[in-house]
Amino acid sequence: MSAGHVVGRLGEAGPMSAAEVLSAAGRYVVYRVVCSKEQVMSQTLQGVEIAGLNEAFEGYVERGERRVLAGGAVPGDRVDLRIVASSQHHPRDFAEVASVHARGADYVEPICAHAGPVRGRCGGCPGMHLSHDLRTETLQRRVAQLAERLGCEWSWHEAPAHLGYRNRSNFVVTRQGALVVLGSYAPRSQEISAMAGCQVVQPAIARVHGELEALLSALKVPVGEEEEGLRWVSLRASAQAVVVELVVRDALASWLDAAVVAIAAVEGVQGVAITVNARDTNAIRVQDSQVVQGKGRIWERYGEVELGIDPGAFAQLNVAVASAMYRQVARWAEGAQVVWDLYCGIGGLGLNVAARRPEVRLFGAESVPAAIASARENAARAGIKARYAVVDLGKEGWREGCPGEGPQARPELIVVNPPRKGLSRAVRQVLGAPQALGASTLIYMSCDVSSFGRDAAELQERGWVLRELQAHDMLPQTTHVELLGRFERSS
Template sequence: MAERNRPNSKTIVYRSERWKKDHSRSVKPIEQKTCRIKDVCGTCQFINGDYQNSLDIKYRAGLEKLTDKTLLQGTQVTSPIPSPRSQAYRTHAKLAVRPATKSVTPHAKDGRFAIGLFQPKSHKVVDISFCPLHRNSINRLIRDLKPALNDSSLTPYDEETHTGDLRYIAIRASHLTEEVMVTFICMNDSKRLELKSMILQLRNLGHTISAAHLNVNGEQTNTIFGGVSKRLAGSDRLREELCDLSFEIGPTSFFQVNPWQAENVYRRVEQIAGPDRSHSVAWDLYCGTGQISMLLANAGYRTIGIEENPQATRDAQKNVVRNRVENTPQFVAGRVEEITENFPSWAQEPRLIVVNPSRKGLSDSVREFLKSTMARSQSRLIYVSCDINTLVRDLDDLKSTGKRVVQLDAFDMFPFTDKMEWLAVLN
């Protein structure tokens, strides 16, 4: 970044931009589309504006929060890595389904269903007919799904009365193909046959739906997915590929919404970890479907991955077999908070710890566990975070071990929003 964009701190050392040039893959530019519901939606703060300017603003805001806590003294800080795609990058959409009469968008009232996002800090649904950040296959599917639902016997979920059939729709699109996986989150499975028929109807309209599922969530909760998923049509998983590894992802498993930029993040983790010929132990906490675990295993680390979602753990195990990873990682299903005292004996002394938690960051107990582990084993920590506020909180606590942030990278995983993906290395 130019000199004028540096924060006011003489303790920050900027590295060369060579890595950024080498690892930001050139992708064919996408014509920028205009969002017509920005003021109503409020999700994407910078949409319809200049991309580079939005990137600079949120990057500097994040650095200010880190410097306010004196977390960047002597830290090597790179310029932010822009997303290879600034639009049409979101390959996963989790959309609320509510009665059209309760939508804040007037055009939604043309039918019975409102399908879209909640307005920030509310449960008012913004009906979405097109989002410039979604992959085109997702936009097209939403467009054709609405009339099919309006003609069906299904009813939208009403939060006030806890009644209705359909609560959410999750659509995931492969970033390398036109394959789509759609998951209907319903109160029960009574509409299973009708949903199967709807999938066939959408396929006849030209949608490449390779997998379709019904997920049952009858609980009165804000959680999107329930614990049971049933296949409606196609395969059990969606095929994906990152970092020369192939993956199959289940309907409730986590996978980065911007795979083009995710590859840059994972390659950066791989570079920082470096090869390990002595087979040192590495922890991959909140490992998802195993992308980082497999990269560490291929680099020579003896790796254990911990993941709360049992389906993601099963996917990770299958992905290891699929990619013929000889230095096989071990995966454990469970919350990190609950298994910290039960690590296998061989994994007690890690040389490298990678954490990639959700936006709520690390719990108090996990931070205490990591502090005692790092003090005992002299391990390095790579912290990948999608929320600057919880990252600052956690790093501020972890620095009490005497470790400091020696490197900081920022990746624009979510263009035109106020969020970024941050990567901090403690040593």
């Protein structure tokens, strides 16, 4: 990043004026900053005590009207802070920890050598330097504020394991000397951090990751922007096996055939898929993947149902926590017979509601055709009668496309699990008329506290009451919270 610019999270830090926004990528925005690099670099705060921790796990001190944020600092730390950027429209400065005099009681030395910002540059575990209590209290504070605004009770649900839980990881491919490295972008930067020995992925992924780095280095595989470069590697594990997906610039790359054969021979690898992406884009996949060796489908039990997951498909990353949430939804759903599963993906949520309940009529809608094909197969394998359709839930009139269901259909229960941005306006419009719809219960699973808050507030204004809110620690070591809300029709 060049001097005079700062990267912030959308809506949380930095100037809000659109004129100040230079570019945006995903949840991050690059802003123009007030001071020159020389001016801000000259400001060092010596021997300050960190007063608190924000939602992004940045420590902060108040300095008059301004708040100075520093990644890697923990409340109670005595540190020197070097200010590296300032926001023009918000009273915020951004600092690096220049030196540490003493650590606060909630500092924990990260067990991973790559964990940023304290030991390394990897951004995957921004809470690894925090005590478990401080990390979860910080997340819970956010949920408590949300629940207070929405006027409902809430509960916190721990993950059974804080390490080794993640069943999928995407690695950006780079070179360090002669070695091929499968790493991750450092936060707010194009720099790539190594990830060898990652502690949050399932052990099988960590092992295959190490083997692939050695293998790809020995084969002298071109990487990243190089001609015929390997851009990304995605690893997905089940309890039994790992599937490797290679994101390549060129499907006819001269190195590819030999590499695929060698990768397929790595212990524990059950299949290799490739997908081509030669575009200059942040998206990893721009087209479907093709299995070129072995089997691409992973089987994993989520709750009561075995799900087949193909390369590139969406599946919950923490099987234990997702299973607990699906089982909870099934308990809340008892008694409902006509069930809609919107944004159903490969079907896990709705199929858990219908499992062992032959009286349930399940209808699922989702925009990705391959996911719908998997959902159908998953239902058939579980012996569940379900009807699925490819439907764009972002479009007006989406109900017309729902299977076996016209505008007169009357679901008793609707379960939704939308992407991060929350329910589309078209879905909110339909759900916002519960009397006409006929549904008496709505269960909303969400990976984003902000969009859930927006949607829940709107639903509460339009005939629903949020009766229970659960927050699950789906991705320990991170800022992520997974929510489950149970709404009832108000009259």
